[in-house]
Amino acid sequence: MMRFYNPNNRNNRKGKDKSINKWDQLMAHTGRGKQHPLNNQNETNSANVAVVAGNWIEAVGSIVTAIASTPSQIFTEQTLTDFNVIGNILEAGGSAIAAEGEEGLLNIAGEQLQAIGNIAVVAGILSNNEQSGELLQQQGDLLQVVGMGMTIQTSGNLTLLETIANTGNIIQLIGSVIQIFANTDTEEGTVMNAIGAWIEAIGAIITALASE
Numbered sequence: 001m002m003r004f005y006n007p008n009n010r011n012n013r014k015g016k017d018k019s020i021n022k023w024d025q026l027m028a029h030t031g032r033g034k035q036h037p038l039n040n041q042n043e044t045n046s047a048n049v050a051v052v053a054g055n056w057i058e059a060v061g062s063i064v065t066a067i068a069s070t071p072s073q074i075f076t077e078q079t080l081t082d083f084n085v086i087g088n089i090l091e092a093g094g095s096a097i098a099a100e101g102e103e104g105l106l107n108i109a110g111e112q113l114q115a116i117g118n119i120a121v122v123a124g125i126l127s128n129n130e131q132s133g134e135l136l137q138q139q140g141d142l143l144q145v146v147g148m149g150m151t152i153q154t155s156g157n158l159t160l161l162e163t164i165a166n167t168g169n170i171i172q173l174i175g176s177v178i179q180i181f182a183n184t185d186t187e188e189g190t191v192m193n194a195i196g197a198w199i200e201a202i203g204a205i206i207t208a209l210a211s212e
Contacts, residue, residue: 064090117141182196
């Protein structure tokens with residue numbers, strides 16, 4: 001005898017209720033509208049990797065830029081110009097990558113401003129118009145200073161690594177300010193510009209070492 005499904009049957013209702021309960025438990029565990037703890041951990045790890053990688057790329061770019069800013073008898077003027085372009089591109093890329101893993105609007109905006117500033121400097125270096133090229137470089141340097149200032153933490157509740165990284169950011173800011181006020185048309189200004197570039201590079205390395 002064929003038995004038809006009766007939705008009002010008590011046994012059927014119990015089986016249906018069990019299925020619904022299991023489905024609700026599964027949704028609560030995997031998280032519909034909620035993130036699974038494992039996903040949160042993976043996102044945190046990815047953010048940390050982005051910050052570490054970005055800071056080290058930025059540090060390498062700062063070193064290359066510092067080499068380009070240092071008067072040399074080994075490298076030709078064109079080679080130093082190429083180093084300056086490459087260094088600023090690396091700095092821009094590093095800042096952009098670090099921004100992807102940063103927390104807080106100021107930190108993200110600060111990293112992005114630094115990246116835009118570096119790109120502006122590159123555009124100024126490659127510009128065929130000397131006057132507009134110098135203006136672009138000056139504006140790019142100013143954007144970098146503003147961006148660095150935004151990433152400096154003023155809160156007193158910092159861990160040891162955060163304090164070290166913050167110190168690195170302050171050192172970078174000091175180096176950048178020195179470069180802005182250095183007049184590269186004079187010999188003394190060229191030396192000051194190189195000193196500022198190396199101070200910025202040292203700060204970038206300190207920040208990268210403190211990244212976690």
